[in-house]
Amino acid sequence: MTSTQYFSPEGEAERRALFQKVSMGGLSFDTNRFGTFTGVLPLTVPDGIRILVYSDTQCHHPGVLNGVFDFADWWRPHMAVHVGDFMENWWLSLHAPNAFAPSPSSPQDETESAAANMRMIMKRGDPFATFAIHGNHDVSRVTNFVSKNAPLLARLLGKDRETVMNLPSRMGFEPDERITFINGVGQKGGVEGGLLVNGLTKWQHGKRVRPRPGDSAWSHFLHNFMSNLIGHVHRLAHVAIQTHSGVTIELVESGCLIDWRRPEYSYQPEHNWHHGFVVVTSHNGIVYMQPIPIIEGLDETGQLHKFFVYLDQEGKPKVFKCFDN
Ligand SMILES: [Fe+2]
């Protein structure tokens, strides 16, 4: 192992020791295995932690996700977080189907594809724990379908309708897999549930959508009055405000890793979505969220493709190219 092979020269024992300082209400996550949680899970993370935040992969596997996985292998996050919409559930969509390019998706294909992506998120860069916050595509599309088409079933299931078509079990996760699925109270799918990191910043899938980048996170700020990170809007934005008392409020929209070339998304032909992801570090107890834009451009051979740039610890830019294979 050379120091340039990875972002940080730390050894594996050192990396693990730092992760062991992550806690939920004083409990270590070190021995954590598969679990589900309903509500907002409070996490305390130590200085120097690296958290890689993915959002809106929407189950199919685009080249942009390959680029982020290559980054993960180099950056070696202590934890990975998916802020929702790891599934598409196109078969439950109320958007009009595209007659010219029918969607090839099937519920089975989508479930297998979402599970494969999630296992890659759990594997690439070797994070010690993964958190997956449910998004509206993961839960609301299912609960809405059940409520409309089988209201008796919805009633029988009461407050926990998730059990009828529980996505983590359909994806085939086993008790020994290191992932925690987070849901909202009343199974509102990330709209209510999420993570509260160091008591400073709330991460959730999000619900409110505003037309301009940054305004959706601002709208969530007006609701919960604290720093936040949201997915859902498929836009990448970063807003920082300093209050009179010197506290900085950070608002982040985490972009998306969707394959928007697919026919499912033709309902948004003029979309203003952005490809991107977020890296999180902590210093002096403060959680810093840095959105990384994935942009399109020509490489040295004149080929057009998606790529992004991250500085190594010596401040040199490292380019990550996103290829489909
Ligand atoms: Fe989404």
Ligand SMILES: [Fe+2]
């Ligand atoms: Fe969403």
